[in-house]
Amino acid sequence: MDNGRAAMNLAVLLALIVSLLFAQQPKQVVVTGAVPDAAGGSLTITGENFGFVPFVTLNLVPLTIDAVGGNRIVAVAPIKSMPAGTYVLTVSYGPSPQETGSFQLVLGDANDSRSQSSSDVPAPSISGASTDAAARVADRVITVADVDREWQRRDPAGYLGLIRQLYDNRRRIVDVMVADELLAREAASRGLTTEALLKEEIPKRTITMPESAVVSLYQSLGDLTRGATLEQMKPALRAWLERIxxxxxxxxxxxxxxxxxxxxAEVFLAPPRVQVDRTPQDATLGSDSAPVVLVAFGDLVSASYARFAQAFSKLTETFDGRVRLVFKNLPLVGPGSIAAAEAAQCANARGRFWQYHNAVVLPPGAVDAVRLKQAAADAGLDRAAFDACVERRQYQSVIKDAIDEAARYGIKSVPSFLVNGRLAPDPPPFLPPFDFLKRVVEEELSRQTRKP
Incomplete structure (x- = not known):
């Protein structure tokens, strides 16, 4: 009798455990729609299984939740100030794929006809030929080339900035034109539309990005995360990678x-380049005869710079003898940046720059006065001589000159990189620093072997 009762109790207990386990299985979040309200500054999201405390992002920016009820979420969003386009909306209540749903929200008309230039109106030329006359004074003709030379002399950074902007836009358009032409030719040869070709071929080549891409994307957002942790943001980050x-x-x-x-198909559009000065204060890694010189403008206090600095040694080892890394100080964050730059020059003067640099930027955490002093010990510097150099501010004028030098090259942020004198593009946010720098160097090596 007792044995039968015990068996029955055990069966009831097992049934209860199984039911609890099934009850705890996450339900798939489904987002079926989103209605923007420009006047009210809100976004009403509909769907299923949102949970009690959903986490909502729009293009990776967390939104404040105004109300949650049933299959409806009302989130605060600055709809009125957002440009037309397609946005990725995500809703999650946990880290698993089942606890996450995403939706592509279209605001306005991404193909607004007003943005298209009319074929009836002739497009203005960006500039005339360099020999064209810009002005005449008595018998002197001032050419466009004369104007450009004077512009360069008076405002070198402004001139260079415009030339770079012109190149960037031309390069972006030429890349689109080349891609469109290649895809159209391939589609025609197979009797398909371009859309059908992409629908067939893109899934074959779509690869899930690694966890490092999620982390890199999160780090690139900075303050846009509004304090959300990596774990909170992971569902939105993964949805962005998958959809975009x-x-x-x-x-x-x-x-x-x-x-x-x-x-x-080849692209021959040449990027603008600058002649980079070599100064005794520059710190270098790699061969002096390397065909690629990568100049890094850095701020030792900047977390963004520190992310890229961790890739420097691996980069020079990967391209053994083919890349030379040059570091130039560009302290931008504040007084602490100036102090760190001056301290680094004290270390550089004693032949221990990279040891000091790595001791400052590689460990996690904020860079403060304590870190700067500890780094000197970690780098094997004579503390008394180093401290005396720092206290005298021996390299104050050197750092000021470094800031002025960066301004001449049109460098305004850190990290920034010049690759054989051309400004490297902004890195894709999902691409880890080493992968980005490796791609930049490989592209430059490829340019050197390619002839129009």
Whole structure:
């Protein structure tokens, strides 16, 4: 009798445990729609299984939740000030894929006809030929080339900035034109539309990005996370990579394949370059005869710079003898940045720059006065001589000159990189620093072997 009762109690207990386990299984979040309210500054989201405390992001920016009830969320969003386009909306209540749902929200008309130039109106030329006359004074003709030379002399950074902007826009458009032409030719050869071709080929090349891409994307957001942790943001970050970055990379890789096997295609548009000064204060890694010189403008207090600095040693080892890294101080964060830059020059004067640099930027955490002094000990510096150099502010004028030098090159942020004199583009937010720098160096090496 007792044995039967015990067996029955055990069966009831097991049934209860199983039911609890099933009850705790996460339910798939489904976002079915989102209605923006520009006047009210809100976004009403509909769907299923939002949970009690959902976490909502719009293009990776966390939104404040105004109300949650049933299958409806009302979030605060500055709809009126947001430009037309497609936005990625995510809702999550936990870290698993089942606890996350995403939706592509279209605001306005992303293909607004007002943004298209009319074919009936002739487009203005950006500039005339360098020999064209810009002005005449008596018998002297002032050419466009004369104006440009004087502009460069009076405002070198402003001139360089405009030239770079012109190149960046031309390069962006030429890349689109080349891709469109290659895809159109391939589609025609297979009797498909371009849309059908991409629908068939892109999924084959879409690869799930690694966890390092999630972390890199999170770090690139900075204050836009509004204090949200990496764990809170992971569902939104992964949704962004799946909906935006992974298809874009797959398409880019497919276009690169077509450039090699379908129709020969090359881009010859030359980027603007500057002649970079070599100064005794520069710290270097790598061979002096390397074909690629990568100049890094850095602030030892900047967390963004520190992310890239961790890749420097691996980069020079990977391209053994083919890349030379040059560090130039550009303290921008505040007085602490100036102090760190001056201290680094004290270390540089004693032949211990990279040891000191790494001791400052590689450990996690904020860089403060305590870190700067501890780094001197970690770098094997004579503390008395080092402290005396720092206290005298022996390199104050050197750092000021470094800031002025960066301004001449049009460098305004850190980290910034000049690759054989050309400004490297902004890194894709999902790309880890080493992968970005490796790609930049490989592209420059490729340019050197390519002839128009």
């Amino acid at each position: 970055s992974e298809p874009e990379v797959a398409k880019m890789n497919y276009v690169e394949e077509l450039m090699k096997v379908s129709a020969r």
